[in-house]
Amino acid sequence: MSWFERFRKQRKPTKKEGSLTIPEGLWKKCPECRETFYRKELEENLYVCLSCNYHFPINVETRLSYLLDNYKELSAGIYPIDPLRFKDTKSYKERLREYQRKTGKPDAAVLVHGQMFDIEVICIILDYSFMGGSMGAVVGEKVTRGAEISLAMRVPFIAVSASGGARMQEGVISLMQMAKISCAIAKLKKAALPYISILTHPTTGGVTASFAMQGDILIAEPGALIGFAGPRVIQQTIKQELPEGFQKSEFLLEHGFLDIVVERSKLKDTIYTILTHLFKQDPPKC
């Protein structure tokens, strides 16, 4: 340890007399417009900024509570392994342990069977707070099972994505999840069961280039970053400034790659309405 690191460690923040101790997380600052809000206030507004409409990333439980009336988790006991014994500045095993401790979850996806008003659905939600929602064997398996269970139960499938893409630490195994999922989704779609994909901030890489873009209906939250390559990679490649609003939901909508951009407060109703149109329709008699 160098001297300044030791020095930094010893230094304790001094507290001015009479100042209040603000409990952590009482306030939340919007990363877009820098405005600060009471957490309670934000929570009541579904974690959407009251001044600029920025949609904060939300955890899986919150997301589920916004979408479903009740649910039961499926395949909760799938855990990641470290098939390549991957080690960069830290070992993959260590990283996994850290994120598992931090999030209390085994990996970056939660699969549930639940109820949206009167429609039964299977729903997969990616968790961006777990290694950037990256897709390794566990996420791949859960999305695949989601599609398979939907098909077996003959109920609609809903995927909510938030991911940096494939998980590098599982190498080509992560890449193969895209193929595995695509086979299951293709079968689901062929059986004419509705598959609705919700893209939230941010969704990039192998997740976008597989199931997130394979939905019968593609819906995004406002202002979400959605793309194949991340903006930094593109900038490094072309060595130009990126246009304003590039790769945001509204940009994709304008270019024809989304069906709708929907506010968080209207998401559940919108999905439900679409499902009532698509699900269990008799063939036209003409």
Added chain:
Amino acid sequence: MMEEYFNKLDLLKEKIDRYKALGSSTGVDKELEKVRKEVIELYQKYRNKLSRWDRVILARYPNRPYTLDFVKAIFSDWVELHGDRFFADDPAIVAGIAKFKNRSVAIIGHQKGSNTKERVYRNFGQPRPEGYRKAVRIMQLAEKFNLPLITFIDTPGAYPGIGAEERGQAEAIARSLEVMALLRTPIVVVVTGEGGSGGALALSLGDKIFMLENAIYSVISPEGCAAILWRTQDKKEEAAENLHLTSYDLKKLGIIDDIIPEPPGGAHMYPEEVFLSVEKYIDKSLRELCEKRIETLIQQRGDRFRSIKFYKE
């Protein structure tokens, strides 16, 4: 140390090319035989020292055979087909129809260039969405006219650019995967060089997947991986080691069916030998796959990827 190996190989390759330019005669053949012995000797001295990074170098070797070289050598009556019918033709992916041993087939592959001008024209083998949409069009053509599909994989990855994103790079790849998943014709995949991430996978969802011995297949380039995880590209060799991206790695992980051996020194040293081996593997695969009922084939195609399980429960 390995630089020395590659330099020596380059010199020998130059010799081979110069002799070959003289045309075949008993004298020339004798000299070529001598050079081959040198190549073998050199190769045997270094073969066990080849690191994963060295395989990356070989997979990207500038005079390695590319898709159109395979097409020219293995197939006949080749007709190249262009365009995605929406926007443009993408020269980074070639597609068409041809004859393979009296059977008509469809072919799709990434295409790099063999000189600077062509490399730029082919965008260094990095497809834009148009390329994948052309590919999907040819896949569906193959399905409709009962042509088995053969794909050749060799790309650093799908192109990360403004236009590519505007036109839905991710959607184009996702669609290609979805179409291949249920395509009602046999699909044989040969990874010939770089299997670069989603841009490679997009054409690789097949019934048989082979890799040339010195080909690589990875979720991200070693440079990209090093830049993200080590925050410096200097760690690309370490990244390559960790990524397990060689044909031997993929065989061991059970992801590919087989490794197609390369001649001593690599495919670029004796391309005609590689063409012969690839031809044999395609022939054997097509014989096997064309015997199956189409429903069985599609079921097994899905099962093959379904069985890739690296988790505990």
